Amino acid sequence: MANVIKLKKGLTINLKGRAAQKLSAAGASKVYGLVPDAFWGMKPKVVVKEGDVVKAGDALFVNKLHPEMKFVSPVAGKVKLVERGERRKVLSVQVEAAATQEYVDFGRKQASSLNAAQVKQALLDSGLFGFIIQRPYAVVANPDDQPKAIFVSAFSDMPLAADVNYVLKGREQDFQTGVDALAKIAQVYLGVQAGSILAGTKNATVTVFEGKCPAGNVGVQINHVSPVNKGEVVWTLGAEEVAMVGRLFNTGKADFTRIIAVAGSEIKEPQYKQVLIGAPIGDIVAGNVQTDKKVRLIDGNPLTGQQTYNEGFLMAHSTEVTAIPEGDDADELFGWISPRLNEFSVSRSYFSWVMPKSKEYTLDARVKGGHRHMIFSGEYDSVFPMDIYPEQLVKAIIAGDIDRMEALGIYEVAPEDFAVAEFVDSSKVELQRIVREGLDMLRKENE
Amino acid sequence: MGLKKILDNLKPTFSEGGKLSAFGSFYDAMETFFYVPNETAKAKGAQIHDAIDSKRSIFFVIIAMIPAILFGMYNIGYQHSLAVGCTEECCWFNQFLYGLGVMLPKIVVSYAVGLGIEIAIAQWKKEEVHEGFFVTGMLIPMIVPVNCPLWILAIATAFAVIFAKEVFGGTGMNIFNPALITRAFLFFAYPSMMSGDKVWVNADYMDCINGTIDGYSCATPLGQLGAGEPVTYSAMDTIIGTIPGSIGETSVIAILIGAVILVWAGIASWKIILSCFAGGALMAYLLPYGDAEALNFQWWEQLTVGGFCFGAVFMATDPVTSPRTEGGKWIFGFLIGAMAIIIRVLNPGYPEGMMLAILLMNVFAPLFDYFFVQSNINMRAKRAAK
Numbered sequence: 001m002a003n004v005i006k007l008k009k010g011l012t013i014n015l016k017g018r019a020a021q022k023l024s025a026a027g028a029s030k031v032y033g034l035v036p037d038a039f040w041g042m043k044p045k046v047v048v049k050e051g052d053v054v055k056a057g058d059a060l061f062v063n064k065l066h067p068e069m070k071f072v073s074p075v076a077g078k079v080k081l082v083e084r085g086e087r088r089k090v091l092s093v094q095v096e097a098a099a100t101q102e103y104v105d106f107g108r109k110q111a112s113s114l115n116a117a118q119v120k121q122a123l124l125d126s127g128l129f130g131f132i133i134q135r136p137y138a139v140v141a142n143p144d145d146q147p148k149a150i151f152v153s154a155f156s157d158m159p160l161a162a163d164v165n166y167v168l169k170g171r172e173q174d175f176q177t178g179v180d181a182l183a184k185i186a187q188v189y190l191g192v193q194a195g196s197i198l199a200g201t202k203n204a205t206v207t208v209f210e211g212k213c214p215a216g217n218v219g220v221q222i223n224h225v226s227p228v229n230k231g232e233v234v235w236t237l238g239a240e241e242v243a244m245v246g247r248l249f250n251t252g253k254a255d256f257t258r259i260i261a262v263a264g265s266e267i268k269e270p271q272y273k274q275v276l277i278g279a280p281i282g283d284i285v286a287g288n289v290q291t292d293k294k295v296r297l298i299d300g301n302p303l304t305g306q307q308t309y310n311e312g313f314l315m316a317h318s319t320e321v322t323a324i325p326e327g328d329d330a331d332e333l334f335g336w337i338s339p340r341l342n343e344f345s346v347s348r349s350y351f352s353w354v355m356p357k358s359k360e361y362t363l364d365a366r367v368k369g370g371h372r373h374m375i376f377s378g379e380y381d382s383v384f385p386m387d388i389y390p391e392q393l394v395k396a397i398i399a400g401d402i403d404r405m406e407a408l409g410i411y412e413v414a415p416e417d418f419a420v421a422e423f424v425d426s427s428k429v430e431l432q433r434i435v436r437e438g439l440d441m442l443r444k445e446n447e
Numbered sequence: 448m449g450l451k452k453i454l455d456n457l458k459p460t461f462s463e464g465g466k467l468s469a470f471g472s473f474y475d476a477m478e479t480f481f482y483v484p485n486e487t488a489k490a491k492g493a494q495i496h497d498a499i500d501s502k503r504s505i506f507f508v509i510i511a512m513i514p515a516i517l518f519g520m521y522n523i524g525y526q527h528s529l530a531v532g533c534t535e536e537c538c539w540f541n542q543f544l545y546g547l548g549v550m551l552p553k554i555v556v557s558y559a560v561g562l563g564i565e566i567a568i569a570q571w572k573k574e575e576v577h578e579g580f581f582v583t584g585m586l587i588p589m590i591v592p593v594n595c596p597l598w599i600l601a602i603a604t605a606f607a608v609i610f611a612k613e614v615f616g617g618t619g620m621n622i623f624n625p626a627l628i629t630r631a632f633l634f635f636a637y638p639s640m641m642s643g644d645k646v647w648v649n650a651d652y653m654d655c656i657n658g659t660i661d662g663y664s665c666a667t668p669l670g671q672l673g674a675g676e677p678v679t680y681s682a683m684d685t686i687i688g689t690i691p692g693s694i695g696e697t698s699v700i701a702i703l704i705g706a707v708i709l710v711w712a713g714i715a716s717w718k719i720i721l722s723c724f725a726g727g728a729l730m731a732y733l734l735p736y737g738d739a740e741a742l743n744f745q746w747w748e749q750l751t752v753g754g755f756c757f758g759a760v761f762m763a764t765d766p767v768t769s770p771r772t773e774g775g776k777w778i779f780g781f782l783i784g785a786m787a788i789i790i791r792v793l794n795p796g797y798p799e800g801m802m803l804a805i806l807l808m809n810v811f812a813p814l815f816d817y818f819f820v821q822s823n824i825n826m827r828a829k830r831a832a833k
Contacts, residue, residue, distance in 0.1 A: 013495075159495070229831035296487070298494050307490040324495065328485045331451050335483035336502040343498035349507050349712045350498055365487040369500020370479060370575050373619025376504060376714070377771040391771055392820050407824040422493040426501050427619070432492045 002192070002199065005224050007211030009385040011346060011420050013159040015302065016360040017270045019261035019320070021166050025274040032075045032278035033083070033092035033313035034060050039071065039130045041139025041443070044090045052079045057104030057126060057254040060093040066143055072127030074256040074278045076102045092313055095278075108252040111181040119184045123245065126254040131241045131316060135219065135228045137443045138414035138436075147186045147235040149226055152179075152204075154239045155193040157216040158301040158419070162261035162319045164239045165197050166272065172197060175239070177246030179204050186235070191221035198239070211385060213303075219417040223386040228412045238317060260314070262288065264302070264322035265362040266295040275314060282310030284321055294326040296365045303419040304432070307365075327364025335368070343368075346382075346424050372427040380421035380431070388412065390421055394431060397438030402445055405438055415439070454478055472569040476576040501578060501618075507712045508582045511705035512761065516589065518701040519694040520546030523593050526648045526691055530663045549649050550694060553588035556597045560604045561587075568613050579618030579767075580608065586626035586761060589695025590754065590802075591633060592646035599637055603629045623809045624768045627802055634802070642798065644670060647691035665691050668744070668752040669791065672736050673798035678744045685751040696757040706760040715764035718773065719780035723759040724750060726784025734792045749788055758801035759784065768809045775815035783808045 036044035043064040048054060054077065059070035077098040083091040106126050111119070120143055123129035132150075134141040141147070155164050168175055180203050182188050188204040193216070199206055207225055209215045218236045228234055237245075240258050247255055256277040263270040268288050275284055281297055289295055299308040300318050314321065332340075344352045344361040352361075380390040388409040396404040415432035422431040454477075460467050461474035479502070488494045524542025528534050561584045562576075569576040587604055611628035612621045634641045644666040668678045668685060680690050688698025696702075709715035731749035739745050749755065763769060763783050770779050783804045790800025797803065 015495075227830065229827070231831070296494065302494040305494060306492075307488075307494065326487055328487045330483065330485060332483040333450075333481060335498075336480075336500070336506050340498060345498045347497070347499040347504070347713055349503050349714075363495040365494050366483070366496065367486050367488055368483060368496045368498050369502065370484060370577075372501045372577060373617070375501055375579070375619045376766045377769070378716070378773060381773070387823065387826070389772065389820055389823055392816075407827065408820070409823075409827055419493055423495060424497045424499070426497070426499045426504055428496065428500065430489065430492050433489070 002206040002208050004208045004210065007209065007215045007220070007224075007385040009382055010212030010215055011383045011424065012157070012212045012357075013303070013344065013363075013420075013423065014357070014360050015159040015324075016265040016362045017263050017267055017322075018160060018360075019162065019263040019270045019272050021163075022271040023259065023274060024271060026276075026279060026284055028097060029276075029279050029283045031080055031094050031096050031280065032073075032077075032276060033094040033280070034071060034073065034278050035092045035313055035315050036061060036071070036090050038315035038317055039063075039140045040133075041137060041440075042069070042071075042130065044071070046082050046090060046093060048079045048082075048093065050079050050081060053077070053098075054079060054095060055102045055104045056256075057106065059127070060095070061090065063130070063140065068124050069129055069140075069143060070125060070127050071130050072104075072254055074276045076100070094313075103253040103255070106248060106252050106254060109249045111177050111184070111246075111249050114181065114184060116184045119181045122181075122248065126248050127256075128241070128245055128248060128254065131244075132235045132237050133414075135222065135234050135236065135414065136411035137439045138416075139439075139443065141235050142233075145233045147233045150182050150186050150188045150235045150237065151191070151218050151222050151225075152182075152188065152237050152239055152242055153191045153216055153218040153221055154196055154198045155191070155209075155216045156301075156319065157193075157213040158303050159213070160261065160263040160320060160322045161216075161301050162259070162272065165195075167240055167259045167319070168243055169197060171243045171247075172201075174243040174246035174250060176201060176203075177249050178242035178244070179246075181245055181249055182237070182242065189221070189225055191216075191218065191225075214383075214417060214420050215385060217414075217417050219412065219414050220385050223388070223412055230406060230411055232411075238319065240319065241317075258319075260284075260318060261320035262322075263320055264298075264324050266290045266293075266323035266325060277314055277316055277318075279314045280310070281308050281312045281314060281321060284314060285310075285323065289323055294329065295323050296326045298322045298324065302363070303423060304416040325362065325364040327366040330364065330366060347426070367428050369426065369428050371429070374427050374429060376426055379424055379426060380418070383420040383424055384417070386412065386417065390418065394418075394429070394434055397434050397441075400441065402442060405442060410435075410438060410442060413439075450481060454481065469570065472574070472576050473566050476566065476569075479575070504712075504714050505578045505581055507714055508709065508761075509585055511708035511712075511714075512582075512585055512589070512695070514701035514704040515695045515698060515757070515761075516550075516585070517543075518688055518698040519589060519696075520550050522546065522688060522690075522697055523549050523649055523694065525689055526593075526665070527650070530648045530650070530665065545649075549593060549651065550588060552597055553591070553595075553600060553694075554585065556601050557587040557604050558584040560601045561608045564605060564608045564613070568617070572617075574617070577618035579612075580625075583607075583612075583626045583629075586695075587629045590626060590630050590693050590757070592641060593649045593694055594646040595633065595640055599633060599640060603632045603636075606632050619767055621767055623806055624762055624765050627762055627806055627809075630802055631806060642670070667692050667798075668748075669798040672742065672744060672791075673795065675737075677742050678748075682745070682748050682751065685748060690752075692752075693754060693757075696754045699751050699756050702756040702760050709760065709764065714766075715760065716766075716769065716776050716780075718776040719764050719769055719783075720759050722777045722780030723763055723784040726781035726786075727755060727759075727788050728784070730785040730788035734788060736792060749791070753791070753799045754801040755784075755787060758787070758805055762801075762805050763808075768812060770812045770815045772816045772819040774819040775812065778815045779808055779812055782811070
């Protein structure tokens with residue numbers, strides 16, 4: 001019987017436009033782009049030139065700090081463009097897809113017969129290692145580290161997030177193979193919700209989490225199962241990415257097809273789509289976005305994702321693409337006093353607390369208030385289910401006090417763990433940005 | 448929309464380089480007063496936000512103060528009509544009108560001085576005007592005696608806004624409750640205006656109540672107790688609030704209505720309010736003034752007189768100057784309650800102790816937080832050492 005952990009703190013945000021359990025495949029796109037920024041903490045060194053012909057699985061760029069870590073093309077075709085921004089920063093490497101897809105053959109492997117080094121090597125070669133995120137710092141894992149554990153969260157309770165049960169239905173075998181392979185490196189912990197199709201996974205310690213968002217955040221689960229102390233490293237991987245690892249070993253192909261939710265109030269038919277990482281957002285949402293108002297497209301969910309455009313490419317870790325109203329033309333009168341029945345708030349000065357829990361809200365991208373110093377206390381704490389003082393930690397980061405950040409537990413957190421706190425904050429502080437900066441600052445200091 | 452157009456047309460005038468750019472923050476304040484800012488989330492970070500903002504929270508504090516303000520106005524008139532001996536003929540509405548006439552100038556002065564300084568400083572720092580002073584500016588007239596002259600009120604307000612708030616960095620950064628600093632300033636700089644038995648009844652002549660008085664003496668319950676005299680007010684008087692005292696503090700019922708609004712809206716910490724009453728009750732029980740029968744004053748009446756309720760509900764719960772940790776709030780409230788009674792009973796110089804108790808605990812609030820945060824830090828260090 002799996003261990004059950006109940007979390008009291010958190011907040012369920014019920015947005016309109018959840019993806020219906022209906023799957024369609026996105027057609028082949030002309031161009032695919034791999035975005036290095038999705039692999040935070042990695043310095044890309046592009047190893048292809050424009051015009052090179054690549055197979056799916058050939059490296060497009062490698063990690064400058066660990067050249068053995070490859071980031072491979074999701075499609076076969078011709079390298080079209082290495083897009084660079086300011087100071088020649090690589091923004092994306094774009095590949096024009098060929099008519100017929102050829103894959104690099106990495107060879108089928110029996111996970112049980114491999115050792116840790118062989119598993120690592122297979123992941124590094126196939127471009128899957130870059131999907132592993134480590135704590136501390138919430139950056140791409142360092143292959144030289146020996147993690148104390150590998151954590152996988154098999155559910156997301158972020159608003160509009162894809163349902164892992166639906167995404168991985170029928171792919172349990174791949175998932176199990178992935179877990180078997182990762183277990184060679186370190187003990188695997190799997191966090192699930194009651195009723196998960198992955199609850200029976202073998203070779204992993206399964207913990208059931210009950211609670212509101214962000215209980216599905218892997219960081220929250222780590223904090224309750226085996227918190228990261230200074231000097232320790234744990235690795236994390238998304239549930240579908242574990243299945244991709246399994247698929248690599250079962251088929252010998254690095255296949256970056258995934259099933260994402262296309263959701264949100266401004267999506268005409270919210271549903272699931274089978275897409276390839278790097279596919280243009282415009283192709284994924286084509287014809288499915290409301291056109292009667294200004295819409296914000298988000299790569300990811302509205303709490304942790306980032307704004308994207310039709311020209312953007314689906315980022316590596318994204319499990320959903322969402323669309324919400326931009327709202328910058330709302331011109332709402334007297335927001336500080338009018339009842340605003342359609343707004344959602346944790347505060348009882350609004351009426352969302354009397355509405356039925358099933359009510360779905362259409363929230364736009366407005367910040368809905370002026371930026372202030374932190375005035376009201378306890379706001380972050382009420383949606384932060386970890387034994388960390390979030391407000392004090394954020395203040396330590398703002399002050400640049402490294403010792404205090406360490407003492408208050410910065411090694412255990414990632415920006416996404418502060419997403420709900422950023423949502424509820426009445427002072428509208430950009431918590432995720434601040435935490436990201438704090439983590440990067442600390443990493444620079446310690447290296 | 449017409450209003451939006453007017454604001455948009457005026458914007459260039461108030462923006463950098465415009466004719467009235469010196470009043471840019473005033474324009475900002477007006478614009479955000481009318482409209483929710485249309486600013487949208489940055490490309491990275493949370494793309495959606497809760498509808499709550501500091502403006503709305505702070506406005507709800509003002510709503511919570513309304514019962515106490517209205518009762519305070521009525522009570523000004525009621526005390527005046529008692530003094531001139533016309534309670535029989537004066538209806539409550541005339542008494543209220545009289546109070547309104549006395550109170551309004553105080554509110555206007557407090558807001559004009561405080562907001563004027565805030566807007567000037569915001570302009571200087573090129574920031575938005577923070578709305579925190581809307582609460583402070585309403586609190587200030589409520590916690591002074593009715594006879595406090597307007598010019599003194601103006602000086603005290605200016606002192607508090609500049610030295611208790613803006614020098615620390617504005618709303619959210621101050622250590623002391625600015626409204627209480629106003630009162631403390633008055634208390635120590637103009638003691639004759641703040642206590643004694645001459646300051647509690649307004650003697651001005653107004654049309655709504657006929658009759659004039661001169662230098663009318665009238666002691667508050669705490670004043671009587673401080674002098675060792677029996678209290679001439681019943682417990683019912685003190686709970687309803689028909690007693691002399693600072694304008695907003697007298698009615699327990701009106702204040703408790705405010706407390707319910709504040710706690711319900713999740714703005715004030717119920718932990719602070721509850722523990723403050725617990726601390727006060729315990730200390731009042733342990734430290735009686737003397738013979739309860741002879742003084743006509745039971746121990747629990749301590750909680751109904753003076754500024755105890757008002758301080759516990761509207762002052763101690765100021766989120767900025769109270770502890771940030773939940774555990775710290777319990778200790779903070781408890782010690783305020785206990786300290787207020789200790790000062791009242793044991794210090795002959797100060798019949799009322801609530802103001803000093805809260806200011807004292809404002810200083811200690813970071814210390815209470817320190818205990819709880821440090822225990823979290825120690826827990827983590829211990830875990831790492833294992």
